[in-house]
Amino acid sequence: MKRNNFNRIKKIVKKVLTYVLLIAVMVILLFPIAFIILSSFKSNREFLLGGTNLLPQQWTLQNYVEAWNTANFGRYTFNSIYFSGIATILILFVTTMMGYCFDRGQFVGKKFIMSLYMSTIFIAGATTVYPVFELCVKLGINKSLNGLIIASVGGLQVMNTFLIMGYVKTIPREIDESAKLDGCSFFRIYWNMILPLIKPMAATVGILSFQGTWNSYMLPLAFTISNEDLRTLTVGVVALKSESLGSTPWNIVTAGSTIALVPVLIIFAIMNKQIVSGIVSGAVKG
Amino acid sequence: MNLPTLPVKSPATKKKLSLRIKENYQVYLMIAVPLILLLAFVVYPLLWNIRFSVYEYDGFTKSFNGLYNFKRVLTDPMWWKAVANTFIFTIFKTVIMFPIAIVLAVILNGDLRGRNFIRAAYFTPYIISMAIASMIFIIMFSGYNGIVNEILKSLGIIRENVEWLGSESTAMGVVVAVNIWKDLGYNILLVLAGLQSIPRELYESAAIDGANSFKKLWYVTLPQLGPVLQLIIMLSFVGSLHAFDSVNVLTAGGPNHATDVMMTYLFNYYFGTESTSPQQGYAAAVSVVASIIIAIFTLIYLKASKKMQDAE
Numbered sequence: 058m059k060r061n062n063f064n065r066i067k068k069i070v071k072k073v074l075t076y077v078l079l080i081a082v083m084v085i086l087l088f089p090i091a092f093i094i095l096s097s098f099k100s101n102r103e104f105l106l107g108g109t110n111l112l113p114q115q116w117t118l119q120n121y122v123e124a125w126n127t128a129n130f131g132r133y134t135f136n137s138i139y140f141s142g143i144a145t146i147l148i149l150f151v152t153t154m155m156g157y158c159f160d161r162g163q164f165v166g167k168k169f170i171m172s173l174y175m176s177t178i179f180i181a182g183a184t185t186v187y188p189v190f191e192l193c194v195k196l197g198i199n200k201s202l203n204g205l206i207i208a209s210v211g212g213l214q215v216m217n218t219f220l221i222m223g224y225v226k227t228i229p230r231e232i233d234e235s236a237k238l239d240g241c242s243f244f245r246i247y248w249n250m251i252l253p254l255i256k257p258m259a260a261t262v263g264i265l266s267f268q269g270t271w272n273s274y275m276l277p278l279a280f281t282i283s284n285e286d287l288r289t290l291t292v293g294v295v296a297l298k299s300e301s302l303g304s305t306p307w308n309i310v311t312a313g314s315t316i317a318l319v320p321v322l323i324i325f326a327i328m329n330k331q332i333v334s335g336i337v338s339g340a341v342k343g
Numbered sequence: 344m345n346l347p348t349l350p351v352k353s354p355a356t357k358k359k360l361s362l363r364i365k366e367n368y369q370v371y372l373m374i375a376v377p378l379i380l381l382l383a384f385v386v387y388p389l390l391w392n393i394r395f396s397v398y399e400y401d402g403f404t405k406s407f408n409g410l411y412n413f414k415r416v417l418t419d420p421m422w423w424k425a426v427a428n429t430f431i432f433t434i435f436k437t438v439i440m441f442p443i444a445i446v447l448a449v450i451l452n453g454d455l456r457g458r459n460f461i462r463a464a465y466f467t468p469y470i471i472s473m474a475i476a477s478m479i480f481i482i483m484f485s486g487y488n489g490i491v492n493e494i495l496k497s498l499g500i501i502r503e504n505v506e507w508l509g510s511e512s513t514a515m516g517v518v519v520a521v522n523i524w525k526d527l528g529y530n531i532l533l534v535l536a537g538l539q540s541i542p543r544e545l546y547e548s549a550a551i552d553g554a555n556s557f558k559k560l561w562y563v564t565l566p567q568l569g570p571v572l573q574l575i576i577m578l579s580f581v582g583s584l585h586a587f588d589s590v591n592v593l594t595a596g597g598p599n600h601a602t603d604v605m606m607t608y609l610f611n612y613y614f615g616t617e618s619t620s621p622q623q624g625y626a627a628a629v630s631v632v633a634s635i636i637i638a639i640f641t642l643i644y645l646k647a648s649k650k651m652q653d654a655e
Contacts, residue, residue: 075450082447083464086528090467093479107488109497151377162370177385179638181585183606184630187613187623188388211384243369272472274588282614291474295592314475325470329463332470337532
């Protein structure tokens with residue numbers, strides 16, 4: 058009887074300790090995000106005073122007004138939406154076509170092209186960022202966001218392509234065959250049959266691409282070093298810091314960071330299952 | 344048995360090939376655009392680097408200088424410091440992050456209420472921008488009014504403010520911290536995926552043998568997880584060699600090169616810094632050297648992962 062009780066208590070204590078640990082880790086992992094969002098509603102004076110208060114004593118939207126009106130964040134937000142939006146659409150076209158051709162297509166040099174594609178995982182982005190930029194200068198597309206978009210789409214889409222390819226593989230080939238008998242061409246089969254069927258995976262790739270381009274920093278930085286009007290949100294926020302740390306407008310940094318964070322956080326809140334499974338299977342396969 | 348193939352290419356098969364191409368012209372049209380992009384933005388830059396690695400080039404004028412750039416990078420102590428820093432960063436990140444990730448994944452693999460919510464919460468840092476995350480850490484670790492100093496002071500752990508990012512001994516710690524903070528949830532999920540493939544019977548028979556949680560972890564989980572874990576760790580290892588965003592935003596390689604990694608080193612030569620002008624020819628040579636170093640480790644990773652797939 059006594060022993061039974063002891064075991065029960067031991068079990069409860071163990072459970073409580075487990076939850077304490079899990080919640081402690083959760084607090085540490087979510088703290089910085091909560092911290093920056095809440096700080097963006099503090100007055101600059103309160104923010105500079107520091108302290109351990111997480112919640113603002115007085116809530117204010119002044120930082121957002123300043124960021125939007127005087128620090129060009131309206132422009133940066135537009136740039137980010139335009140850049141990520143168009144790039145995502147183009148990435149979807151490129152990866153679904155490539156994934157479809159890799160699985161269903163018969164063409165000369167298929168193996169070679171596939172391994173060329175695969176081998177791009179060797180390349181660290183920073184090693185090629187300058188030649189990519191110079192190529193865009195030569196093509197005359199470095200003065201608009203379109204150059205950045207093309208360079209981002211042309212960059213590494215290996216993981217996305219292989220996610221699509223894996224999904225196309227699961228679609229029975231009988232569908233193609235019967236479409237072919239009905240006189241559908243290779244492209245028609247892609248457009249009318251395969252695309253509608255791979256929608257779930259295309260959605261995942263789309264979300265991941267949007268998140269990836271929205272968050273990207275190095276390539277947008279390289280393209281906008283001498284062109285401040287093209288900055289995206291991530292580059293715009295970091296650029297505030299470049300001057301001496303003492304004179305950095307921290308209130309604008311917090312507001313700008315929040316503007317950059319909120320869209321991905323909302324997308325994640327709505328579609329976290331898709332994002333998680335896409336990223337995990339991409340890591341396992343890629 | 345294989346049928347003997349025709350040793351001579353007859354006109355018939357040649358015709359067949361051209362016919363095949365004609366029939367499949369749509370395939371070629373469809374792969375043309377992605378392929379041109381790949382050639383322009385991946386292959387061409389690689390060749391550009393190789394070509395310009397033997398030139399002195401500043402974006403405007405170039406002059407051939409043979410292997411001088413390579414000699415310079417291989418004898419530059421700052422480069423080797425950046426290489427060492429890259430590996431110090433990578434090793435510390437791996438050694439600290441994975442034990443935590445494994446323990447948490449094992450806990451989350453059990454029957455727990457709110458498991459899915461906790462997993463999603465852990466994953467949140469991974470989906471935000473590394474550049475923004477680094478800005479948040481700059482604010483939190485500020486030496487003047489940072490909340491980390493304030494908390495540590497109120498807990499009595501430190502008495503005076505620490506200049507986390509301003510001193511050589513602690514700056515790398517912050518770089519490692521932000522990377523672990525961001526990637527922990529992701530790696531927990533990968534480990535969880537591996538855990539789910541371990542047969543439950545193994546735990547049941549271990550329980551019958553009277554094994555406690557720790558023994559189960561040590562004698563069942565880890566050996567079973569071994570191959571998958573190896574893959575995940577190497578994936579993280581190779582990825583860490585590419586690190587750029589966090590270092591560039593947090594410290595730009597400073598103070599006094601204490602956090603300079605391979606990618607920030609070469610980026611600063613490509614685009615110049617506030618005090619130095621760009622030297623693209625030299626940066627191209629550095630890129631070639633860095634690519635070789637990374638390729639060696641990526642190849643080891645690919646070989647290991649292939650071995651495992653064959654073993655499966």
